[in-house]
Structures are given as structure tokens and as C-alpha cells.
Amino acid sequence: xxxxxxxxxxxxxxxxxxxxxxxxxxxxxxxxxxxxxxxxxxxxxxxxxxxxxxxxxxxxxxxxxxxxxxxxxxxxxxxxxxxxxxxxxxxxxxxxxxxxxxxxxxxxxxxxxxxxxxxxxxxxxxxxxxxxxxxxxxxxxxxxxxxxxxxxxxxxxxxxxxxxxxxxxxxxxxxxxxxxxxxxxxxxxxxxxxxxxxxxxxxxxxxxxxxxxxxxxxxxxxxxxxxxxxxxxxxxxxxxxxxxxxxxxxxxxxxxxxxxxxxxxxxxxxxxxxxxxxxxxxxxxxxxxxxxxxxxxxxxxxxxxxxxxxxxxxxxxxxxxxxxxxxxxxxxxxxxxxxxxxxxxxxxxxxxxxxxxxxxxxxxxxxxxxxxxxxxxxxxxxxxxxxxxxxxxxxxxxxxxxxxxxxxxxxxxxxxxxxxxxxxxxxxxxxxxxxxxxxxxxxxxxxxxxxxxxxxxxxxxxxxxxxxxxxxxxxxxxxxxxxxxxxxxxxxxxxxxxxxxxxxxxxxxxxxxxxxxxxxxxxxxxxxxxxxxxxxxxxxxxxxxxxxxxxxxxxxxxxxxxxxxxxxxxxxxxxxxxxxxxxxxxxxxxxxxxxxxxxxxxxx
Numbered sequence: 001x002x003x004x005x006x007x008x009x010x011x012x013x014x015x016x017x018x019x020x021x022x023x024x025x026x027x028x029x030x031x032x033x034x035x036x037x038x039x040x041x042x043x044x045x046x047x048x049x050x051x052x053x054x055x056x057x058x059x060x061x062x063x064x065x066x067x068x069x070x071x072x073x074x075x076x077x078x079x080x081x082x083x084x085x086x087x088x089x090x091x092x093x094x095x096x097x098x099x100x101x102x103x104x105x106x107x108x109x110x111x112x113x114x115x116x117x118x119x120x121x122x123x124x125x126x127x128x129x130x131x132x133x134x135x136x137x138x139x140x141x142x143x144x145x146x147x148x149x150x151x152x153x154x155x156x157x158x159x160x161x162x163x164x165x166x167x168x169x170x171x172x173x174x175x176x177x178x179x180x181x182x183x184x185x186x187x188x189x190x191x192x193x194x195x196x197x198x199x200x201x202x203x204x205x206x207x208x209x210x211x212x213x214x215x216x217x218x219x220x221x222x223x224x225x226x227x228x229x230x231x232x233x234x235x236x237x238x239x240x241x242x243x244x245x246x247x248x249x250x251x252x253x254x255x256x257x258x259x260x261x262x263x264x265x266x267x268x269x270x271x272x273x274x275x276x277x278x279x280x281x282x283x284x285x286x287x288x289x290x291x292x293x294x295x296x297x298x299x300x301x302x303x304x305x306x307x308x309x310x311x312x313x314x315x316x317x318x319x320x321x322x323x324x325x326x327x328x329x330x331x332x333x334x335x336x337x338x339x340x341x342x343x344x345x346x347x348x349x350x351x352x353x354x355x356x357x358x359x360x361x362x363x364x365x366x367x368x369x370x371x372x373x374x375x376x377x378x379x380x381x382x383x384x385x386x387x388x389x390x391x392x393x394x395x396x397x398x399x400x401x402x403x404x405x406x407x408x409x410x411x412x413x414x415x416x417x418x419x420x421x422x423x424x425x426x427x428x429x430x431x432x433x434x435x436x437x438x439x440x441x442x443x444x445x446x447x448x449x450x451x452x453x454x455x456x457x458x459x460x461x462x463x464x465x466x467x468x469x470x471x472x473x474x475x476x477x478x479x480x481x482x483x484x485x486x487x488x489x490x491x492x493x494x495x496x497x498x499x500x501x502x503x504x505x506x507x508x509x510x511x512x513x514x515x516x517x518x519x520x521x522x523x524x525x526x527x528x529x530x531x532x533x534x535x536x537x538x539x540x541x542x543x544x545x546x547x548x549x550x551x552x553x554x555x556x557x558x559x560x561x562x563x564x565x566x567x568x569x570x571x572x573x574x575x576x577x578x579x580x581x582x583x584x585x586x587x588x589x590x591x592x593x594x595x596x597x598x599x600x601x602x603x604x
Contacts, residue, residue: 001022001023001024001025001069001070001071001072002067002068002069003019003020003024003067003068003069003070004067005019005062005064005065005066005067005068005114006065008024009024009032010062011032011035011036011053012036012061013036016055016056016059016060016061016062017055017061017062017063018053018054018055018062019053019054019055019062019068020035020050020053021050021051021052021053021054021070021071021107021109022049022050022051022052022070022071022072022073023049023050023072023073024049024050026049027049027050031048050135051071051073051074051107051134051135052132052133052134052135052242053132053133054068054109054130054131054132054133055130055131056129056130056131057129057130057131057184058129059131064114064115064116064117065115065116066113066114066115067113067114068109068110068111068113068114069108069109069110069113070107070108070109070110071106071107071108071109073107074105074106074107074242074244075105075106076103076104076105076106077103078106079104079106080154080155081149081154081155081156081157081159082147082149082155082156082157082158082159082161083106083147083155083241083243085157086143086145086161086241086243086461087104087106087243089457089458089461090104090143090243090245090461090465091104092262092263092266092458093258093259093262093263093458093459093461093462094141094245094247094249094258094262095262096246096247096248097245097246097247100246102245102246103245104243104244104245105243105244105245106241106242106243107241107242107243107244108154108239108240108241108242109132109239109240109242110237110238110239111130111188111238111239111240112151112237112238112239114238116128116187118189118191118215119215120214120215121197121212121213121214121215122193122212122213122215122537123211123212123213123537124437124439124537124538127186127439128186128187128189129184129185129186129187130184130185130187131182131183131184131185132144132182132183132184132185132240132242133180133181133182133183134180134181134183134242134244135179135180136178136179136180136181136244137179137246138176138177138178138179139176139246139247139248140179140244140245140246140247141175141244141245141246141247141465141466142166142181142242142243142244142245142465143163143242143243143461143464143465144163144164144166144181144183144240144241144242144243144464145161145162145163145164145240145241145446145464146161146162146164146185146186146188146238146239146240146241147159147160147161147237147239147240147241148160148161148162148236148237148525148526148528148529148531149236149237149239149525150235150236150237150525151235151236151237152237153237154237154239158521158522158525159522159525160446160450160522160523160525160526160529160531161446161449162442162443162446162526162529162531163442163445163446163460163461163464164183164184164185164240164442164464165183165438165439165441165442165464165467165468165469166178166181166182166183166467167181167182167183167184167438167469168438168467168469169181169467173251173252173466173467173469173470174250174251175247175249175250175251175252175254175255175466176249176250184439185240186439186534188236188238188529189215189530190235190236190238190528190529190530191215191216191217191218191530192215192216192218192530193213193214193215193216193530193533193534194213194214194215194216195210195213195533195536195541196208196210196211196212196214197212197214206541206542207540207541207542207549207550208540208541209540209541210536210537210540210541212537213533213534213536213537235528236525236528236529247465249466252466252467252470255462255465255466256368256462256463256466259458259459259462260459263455263458263459266455283327283364283365283366284364284365284366284378284382285304285305285364286304286305286361286362286363286364286379286383287302287303287304287305287328287361287362287363287364288302288303288304288305288310288311288359288360288361288362289301289302289348289352289359289360289361289362290302290303291348291349291352291353301336301346301348302328302329302336302362305361305383307383308383308384308385308386308387311359311361311383311384311387312358312359313387313388313389313390313393314390314393315357315358315359315393316356316357316358316359316393317357317358317359317360317361317389317393317394317395318351318356318357318359318360318361318394318395318396318397318603319360319361319362319363319394319395319396319397319406319409320332320335320360320361320362320363320397320398321362321363321365321396321397321398321399321402321403321405321406322362322363322364322365322399322402323367323398323399323400323401323402323403323428323574324367324400324401324448324477325367325448325452325456325459325460326400326456326574327364328362328363328364330453330456331399331400331402331574332362332577334347334577334578334579335347335348335577336348338579340596341596347577347596348360351600351603356600356603356604357395363375363379363405365378365405366476367401367476367477368476368477369476370476371476371478371479371486372401372404372405372408372479372486373408373412373486375405376405376408376409376412376415379409380414380415380418384418384419387418388417388418388420389418389419389420390420391420391422391497392420392422393420393422394419394420394421394422395421395422395423395424395425395603396409396410396421396423396424396425397424397425397427397599397603398424398425398426398427398429399426399427399428399429399574399576400427400428400429400546400547400573400574401429401477401479401480402429403426403427403428403429403430404429404430404479404480404486404487404490406424406426406429407424407426407429407490407501407555407556408486408490409421410424410495410499410501410556411490411493411495411499411556411558411561412493413493413496416495416496416497417496420497421499422499422500423499423500423501423502423602423603424499424500424501424502425501425502425504425599425602425603426501426502426503426504426552426555427504427506427576428504428505428506428544428546428547428552428573428574428576429503429547429552430487430547430548430551430552430553430554431480431481431482431483431484431487431547431551432444432480432481432482432538432539432546432547432548432551433482433538433539433540433548433551434480434538434539434546435471435472435477435478435480435481435482436481436482436538437472437538438468438469438472440538441468441471441472442464442468443531443534443535443538444546445460445463445464445468446460447526447531447535447545447546447573448460448546448573448574450522450523450526451574451575482551487554490556491554491555491556491557491558492556492557492558493556493558494558494559494560495556495558495559495560495561496560497560498560498562499556499560499561499562500562500563500564501555501556501561501562501563501564502555502563502564502565502566502567502602503552503553503554503555503563503566503567504552504566504567504569504576504595504598504599505549505552505553505566505567505568505569506544506549506552506569506570506571506572506573506576506582507542507543507544507549507568507569507570507571508532508542508543508544508545508570508571508572509570509583509590510527510532532545539551544571544572544573545572545573546573546574547573549568552566553566564602567598568584569582569583569584569593569595570582570583570584570585570590570593571583571593576595577595577596580592582595
């Protein structure tokens with residue numbers, strides 16, 4: 001359907017306008033008047049012949065120009081490209097859809113030809129956003145996303161998918177009592193965005209908060225690879241996709257447990273099953289590295305510790321702690337399954353063979369259900385109840401949320417009595433501005449999805465389908481919210497004995513995009529939309545797409561804390577150990593950062 005904003009009738013209650021989505025041409029004047037008499041709609045009312053409405057989030061009249069294209073009723077069988085991938089993932093996490101002979105319905109809204117008066121600036125408080133309301137049956141779920149694909153190529157497989165979360169419906173957020181969902185859609189400007197009105201200069205440092213983005217009349221800045229060669233950024237379409245489906249879960253908790261159990265049954269990798277089953281609720285385990293196991297055996301180099309007596313408390317020990325949406329193998333795969341430098345063994349074997357460590361442990365833990373404090377308590381009150389390391393024998397390496405768990409273990413008074421930590425090295429540890437709002441969490445799960453393993457991608461679309469305000473309130477991830485009490489205590493607690501800390505700080509830079517492979521193609525689509533600049537509003541001027549660099553630099557400062565200067569490099573969240581990816585600027589050139597050398601030098 002094509003809605004002409006100059007000639008077709010909008011729905012109006014006198015103060016705001018809505019575009020009716022669906023077969024609006026079958027609405028006669030009496031029906032339109034009856035609908036308008038009921039505006040604004042209640043949660044229980046549905047409108048015949050239309051499946052949703054589109055207006056402005058702030059309820060301003062819709063006086064824009066141009067046309068809006070959208071589905072009349074949607075399709076069940078013709079999905080292609082990135083949309084087909086999303087539908088296939090929904091079938092995997094909601095097995096009841098095909099079981100009951102249901103299908104996922106695809107609808108779209110094409111906003112490429114919507115002409116608006118551009119604002120001069122946008123900010124988190126004044127983001128130009130549309131409001132989409134969709135009508136559902138009580139047992140229907142929905143996934144809504146922006147599809148950043150090459151312009152006029154609706155079926156592109158490598159499109160960047162930016163999930164949108166429904167706004168909260170009630171305190172319980174029940175899934176079986178939601179027959180109307182509201183989504184806020186950030187307008188896509190296809191313009192060069194200037195943080196705080198400043199045109200960024202290559203090589204300059206801008207370690208300040210970003211309060212607003214100024215819209216220029218220019219196209220987005222080109223991307224240069226590490227050799228200085230421009231990487232083509234094709235214009236992207238402003239497309240909204242809406243997928244609806246029947247599901248049986250009544251609450252977010254039911255849905256989450258169902259996702260994990262379904263994915264655990266599907267995966268053939270044993271190392272993923274504990275992570276996925278019940279979404280990691282039974283994930284707790286302490287693992288011990290077995291250096292004699294062949295490097296090619298990617299599921300056997302860590303063995304589960306059954307009792308505390310298996311731990312040598314007098315040995316020089318390294319403890320690895322993974323990040324969110326990962327387990328030990330997910331965060332440290334490059335340490336385990338790849339040969340290190342010009343040796344015949346992996347990096348962990350290198351650390352042992354060179355005498356840096358005698359023992360390497362890894363801590364698998366849930367991140368959804370439990371807080372970092374509870375993660376540490378499981379270890380201290382369980383396997384380590386009667387385990388007391390000799391002073392200065394234990395070092396910790398933690399990534400992302402795992403870095404927060406590691407810093408807590410090194411600073412908490414009870415943990416200190418058992419662990420007596422010597423050094424802590426963190427990668428991208430700290431609060432994320434994403435966790436402070438539903439819009440931010442939507443951005444978070446969208447960027448985490450790029451390059452993630454298939455089970456994690458399926459988990460993320462599942463989260464988008466239940467409403468991300470659930471994550472905002474969830475205790476396991478609350479530690480990532482800015483200014484929360486856990487972090488304030490972490491950074492100020494006095495220590496009983498000296499501990500040395502160091503932060504490895506990543507700042508995203510566009511040069512790391514080569515344009516090769518589907519991951520970089522997805523990144524190119526995101527960059528063409530200006531997303532990496534928009535993220536500065538949430539994370540600060542410098543960020544790794546998930547954590548702001550300023551937050552990554554924060555380390556414990558209490559008595560007996562000894563923070564060393566951070567190591568600064570360019571990279572993307574989660575790609576810390578990937579060969580050839582982290583970079584440092586040397587003069588006017590970008591060169592590969594020797595991350596492994598920095599780790600070894602600090603920990604040895």
C-alpha cells in the first residue's frame with residue numbers, strides 16, 4: 001500500500017495525526033469518523049482492516065510530505081535475505097510455531113520517501129522518533145527492527161538488523177496480555193552527524209561526553225581502511241520490518257528458559273549446552289586447564305573442578321572470567337584453539353611453558369539471573385570454602401562484565417581472605433550507557449549480534465521479542481548501569497592488602513572496517529546510517545560499541561589499590577584477542593596492537 005501524505009486521509013483526534021497501516025482504502029468516511037471518535041485507542045480496542053498506526057512519538061501533528069509504503073496485510077511465505085534469517089531463528093527459539101502449524105507473518109514500512117523538516121540537533125532527550133503501534137492477539141508475539149540494507153535491496157542477506165524494543169505494557173510485562181505494542185523508531189537522517197557540533201579530525205582525542213549531534217547537509221563521512229583506502233558505503237534504506245507469530249510463553253521468565261532449553265537441544269557443541277540450558281541458570285562451574293591435551297581438542301582442554309582440594313593454592317595461578325553472552329570458550333577461544341605466535345602451542349600453554357603460571361583456572365557463571373556479588377559468592381562459599389591461596393599467587397584476567405566480577409573478587413573483604421589476589425587485568429570492564437534506557441539496550445543487543453555465534457544471535461532476537469525493559473530491571477545485568485551502588489563500592493572499597501590493576505581500553509575507529517566478509521558488510525550498513533556516531537550519545541565520544549572508553553578506564557582507587565596506566569588501542573567489543581584486529585596508531589599509520597605482549601608483560 002502507498003499512503004500519500006498530501007492527499008490520503010490521516011486519522012486525527014484534533015491534536016495529533018496517525019497514518020493507518022493496512023488496507024486503509026477500504027475505510028469509508030463513517031468508519032474513519034468512528035475510529036477518530038475513539039482516539040486515543042485503549043489497550044483492548046482493535047481496528048478492522050488496519051494492523052497498526054504510525055505517528056510521532058511526541059504526538060505532534062503529522063504534517064510531513066511524501067509517501068509511506070507498507071504492507072496491506074503481510075506475507076507468510078515469501079521472505080528472503082536477512083528477514084528469512086530472522087524468521088528461521090524465531091522457529092528455532094519458539095518450536096511451538098511450526099508445531100501448531102503456524103507461520104511467522106512479515107510486514108514492512110518503507111520510509112525512504114518520507115520528507116520531513118530536519119532538526120538542527122538531536123540528543124537523548126530530543127531524539128526525532130516515530131511511534132508505531134501494532135495490534136495483536138493475546139497469544140501473539142512480535143519482533144520489530146530497522147533493516148539497514150543497501151538502498152532498494154530489500155532482500156540483502158548481510159543487512160544490519162537494529163532491533164527495536166516495545167515500550168513497557170505493565171509492571172509484570174506478561175506476554176499473554178499484550179494485544180497492542182508501541183515502538184519508538186529513531187529517524188534515519190543519512191547525514192553527517194557532528195558530536196557536540198565538532199567535525200572529528202583523524203588522530204585527535206576527544207575524551208568528553210557527547211551532549212548532542214549536529215546534523216550537517218553532507219553525507220556520512222567515508223570509511224578508510226588501515227591503508228588509507230576509502231571503503232565504499234552504499235546508501236541504506238529506511239525500512240521497518242514487523243514479524244508477528246503465535247507463542248505459548250506467558251511471562252518473560254518462561255520465554256527465556258524456553259529459548260535456552262531449545263537452543264541447548266539444537267547445538268552439537270557440548271561447551272555451549274551449559275551456557276544455553278535454562279539460559280545459564282545451571283551454568284556455574286570452575287574449570288582447570290589441562291596443558292597436556294592436544295590444542296585441536298577445543299572441548300577438552302578445560303576439565304571441571306569437582307572439589308576444592310583439586311586446586312593447588314601454592315601454585316602461580318591465572319583465573320579467567322568471561323563476559324556477557326559468553327562462556328570461557330566464547331571469550332577466550334583465541335587463547336585455546338589457535339597457535340600462539342610462532343610456537344606449536346596455544347597461548348595458555350605458552351604461559352605455562354614459559355613459567356609465568358603453574359595453574360590456569362576459568363570461572364563459568366550466569367549473567368542473567370545472578371549479580372556479580374552472587375557470582376563470587378557461589379565460588380567462595382562453594383568450592384573455595386576451605387581454599388586459601390598463598391599471598392600473591394593468584395592473578396585475574398576478566399573481560400566485559402567478567403572484569404567487574406574479577407575486580408569484585410580482588411576487593412571484597414570475604415573474597416580477599418580466600419584469594420589474596422596479586423594483579424587484575426581488565427578488558428572493557430565498566431558501566432555501559434546502553435543499560436540506562438530501553439533505547440540503549442536495543443542498540444546494545446543489535447551491535448552485540450554482529451559476528452556473534454548462531455545460538456547467541458537466536459538468544460538476542462528472543463530478548464527483542466519479550467521486551468527489553470525486562471533486562472533493564474534484571475539483577476544480573478544491573479551492574480552495567482551507570483552510577484549503580486555496586487560500581488560505586490567497587491571503585492572506593494579499601495583493600496586489606498596491595499593489588500595492582502590495569503585496564504585495556506578499546507576505542508572504536510572506522511579504519512578497522514575492511515569491507516570484506518559478511519561481518520564487515522553488516523558494519524558498513526551500520527556506518528552508512530551513522531549508527532557509530534549515534535552511539536556516542538549513549539557511551540561517550542570514545543567507545544568500543546558497548547562500553548565507553550572512560551568507563552573502561554575506571555579501576556578501584558581505595559586504600560591498597562594500585563592502578564597502572566591503561567593500555568589504549570582501537571578495536572571492537574569482544575574482539576580483543578583476534579589476530580590482526582586490535583590496532584594502535586603509530587605516527588600517521590595504524591598498526592596491529594600486540595595485545596598478547598601487553599598481557600604477558602603485565603601478568604608475568
